[in-house]
Amino acid sequence: MTQTAIEIRGLQKTYRSGRGAPEKHALKGIDLDIPAGSVFGLLGPNGAGKSTMINILAGLVLKSAGQVKIWDFDQDINPRQSRAAIGVMPQELNLDPFFTPRGALEVQAGLYGVPKSQRTSDEILRLVGLEDKAEAYARTLSGGMRRRLLLGKALVHHPQILVLDEPTAGVDIELRQMLWENMRKLNRERGMTIILTTHYLEEAEEMCDEIAIIDHGEMVARDSTANLLGQLDTKTMIVMPEAPVGTLPYAPGVEVNQREDGTLAMSYHANDTSAEDVLELLRQKGIRIRDVKTEQASLEDVFLSLTKSSA
Ligand code: ADP
Numbered sequence: 001m002t003q004t005a006i007e008i009r010g011l012q013k014t015y016r017s018g019r020g021a022p023e024k025h026a027l028k029g030i031d032l033d034i035p036a037g038s039v040f041g042l043l044g045p046n047g048a049g050k051s052t053m054i055n056i057l058a059g060l061v062l063k064s065a066g067q068v069k070i071w072d073f074d075q076d077i078n079p080r081q082s083r084a085a086i087g088v089m090p091q092e093l094n095l096d097p098f099f100t101p102r103g104a105l106e107v108q109a110g111l112y113g114v115p116k117s118q119r120t121s122d123e124i125l126r127l128v129g130l131e132d133k134a135e136a137y138a139r140t141l142s143g144g145m146r147r148r149l150l151l152g153k154a155l156v157h158h159p160q161i162l163v164l165d166e167p168t169a170g171v172d173i174e175l176r177q178m179l180w181e182n183m184r185k186l187n188r189e190r191g192m193t194i195i196l197t198t199h200y201l202e203e204a205e206e207m208c209d210e211i212a213i214i215d216h217g218e219m220v221a222r223d224s225t226a227n228l229l230g231q232l233d234t235k236t237m238i239v240m241p242e243a244p245v246g247t248l249p250y251a252p253g254v255e256v257n258q259r260e261d262g263t264l265a266m267s268y269h270a271n272d273t274s275a276e277d278v279l280e281l282l283r284q285k286g287i288r289i290r291d292v293k294t295e296q297a298s299l300e301d302v303f304l305s306l307t308k309s310s311a
């Protein structure tokens with residue numbers, strides 16, 4: 001039996017800008033269940049409503065309508081318990097420059113009412129690789145270290161659910177790898193439910209078991225990553241020919257491109273064309289195959305096909 005970590009029903013948010021400016025209907029009635037123990041990706045183009053949704057979960061933004069249950073606690077009925085179950089790593093680097101990393105963790109623990117005996121600041125500093133910087137002032141920390149400290153702050157009250165809003169936007173490869181590593185560790189070793197927003201589809205493909213795609217405040221897809229990837233029937237066969245190919249083969253329904261390494265990338269719709277058809281085309285043109293592999297549609301293709309209509 002899978003428990004539900006987050007249950008969202010009819011969630012709406014309207015921002016009122018005042019001064020006659022139009023209202024912004026940022027979330028238009030979202031229903032979403034996020035299973036406990038999963039790594040869940042919330043995807044969508046800029047302005048889709050991802051941060052609004054996460055900030056509502058975190059208790060930082062008030063919803064306009066709907067119901068949110070976190071770890072089975074209704075946000076409106078049990079605000080304290082529902083807030084205790086979730087830790088949020090925000091996108092902005094909002095750190096008090098006068099606290100050291102250890103100080104910042106202790107203050108955060110105090111805010112959440114974590115008794116001294118249950119605080120694990122040293123362990124958290126180790127996890128995010130800041131044990132050497134425990135006593136350094138936040139203003140002397142690099143951007144990457146600040147981000148790691150924000151992750152640490154999200155963990156002080158030992159939440160069951162960790163939410164990360166664009167955790168790797170604009171970070172270098174090394175830090176991205178470290179954050180991915182941390183997320184995996186927390187998910188696998190502690191069974192923590194991880195929810196992340198990202199506009200790097202590669203990140204979602206790499207990290208997430210399940211994905212919801214939102215666009216203009218509405219959910220346009222919700223499925224396992226594997227199913228979403230399988231949803232598009234575009235397949236690409238990559239063929240390494242025995243000898244260089246002069247004229248590219250052509251057939252209706254098969255798009256052929258030559259790549260720099262001399263391979264032919266042959267894309268086709270699996271519903272209309274079979275792999276055998278593609279191979280037959282090569283045979284007809286007398287192209288002998290040294291090697292062949294297939295590429296599946298990327299999440300990017302799925303994403304574009306679902307969000308382009310309303311762009
Ligand atoms: P995302 O995180 O997916 O980029 P956001 O949730 O930040 O999207 O924003 C969704 C929509 O709500 C956008 O059109 C944005 O301009 C608007 N919005 C976000 N915050 C506010 C706010 N405080 N006041 C008014 N409009 C807002």
Ligand code: MG
Pocket residue numbers: 050051052
């Ligand atoms: Mg955002």
